[in-house]
Amino acid sequence: MNLSAQIEAILFWKAEPVSLKKLAALLNTDAAAIGTGLLELESTLKGRGLSLVQTDEEVMLGTAKELSPIIEQMTKEELTRDLGKAGLETLSIILYQGPISRADIDYIRGVNSQFILRSLLIRGLVDRVDNPKDARSYLYKTTLDLLSHLGIGKVTDLPEYEQVRKDIESFKLTNVATEGSAASEVSAATQNDATIDQ
Numbered sequence: 362m363n364l365s366a367q368i369e370a371i372l373f374w375k376a377e378p379v380s381l382k383k384l385a386a387l388l389n390t391d392a393a394a395i396g397t398g399l400l401e402l403e404s405t406l407k408g409r410g411l412s413l414v415q416t417d418e419e420v421m422l423g424t425a426k427e428l429s430p431i432i433e434q435m436t437k438e439e440l441t442r443d444l445g446k447a448g449l450e451t452l453s454i455i456l457y458q459g460p461i462s463r464a465d466i467d468y469i470r471g472v473n474s475q476f477i478l479r480s481l482l483i484r485g486l487v488d489r490v491d492n493p494k495d496a497r498s499y500l501y502k503t504t505l506d507l508l509s510h511l512g513i514g515k516v517t518d519l520p521e522y523e524q525v526r527k528d529i530e531s532f533k534l535t536n537v538a539t540e541g542s543a544a545s546e547v548s549a550a551t552q553n554d555a556t557i558d559q
Contacts, residue, residue, distance in 0.1 A: 363401075364390070364395075365398045366402075368384060368399065375475075376422075377421060377489075378419040379421065380497055381395050381419070399413060410424060411423070451481065457516075458526065459503055460502040461500060462501075464498070466478070485504055485506050485507075488502050
């Protein structure tokens with residue numbers, strides 16, 4: 362598969378800006394090749410529903426400008442729809458654990474949250490900010506509009522704030538320990554099988 366197709370797949374899956382350096386690292390190539398791949402992808406996308414949105418350092422997939430009326434209508438419909446269970450679940454995690462990365466949200470929920478996060482961003486319920494520990498990723502936090510809508514002045518005013526945070530941390534630690542134990546068992550079983558084979 363050519364480089365432009367690989368870039369397209371990564372940008373589609375990420376559904377957020379990706380740095381050119383990150384693309385080069387993921388695809389084991391250099392900045393010049395990424396530049397050429399992006400030019401080819403841009404050409405391939407002409408006349409289709411997607412387009413490249415890019416700065417000097419980052420790139421992402423966006424919708425073609427010709428589709429703005431349709432996207433605007435869909436956005437309005439999205440804003441008037443109920444959040445649903447997945448939306449409320451994600452929002453609760455961000456309220457009690459934010460600022461938090463998408464990877465951590467996915468880990469706690471056990472599923473990919475990129476489309477739910479996009480919906481929450483569109484509604485203005487969460488903000489995406491740079492991750493000070495990792496320039497290649499973002500953190501999600503609640504907006505003042507959300508706090509105002511909930512009728513609270515700060516997140517610490519949420520019901521049982523400290524207890525819920527402790528429960529989530531405990532859940533994460535328990536899962537890490539369980540996964541570590543499972544990995545050890547698999548490793549031990551593999552070594553035993555190797556010994557038997559000998």
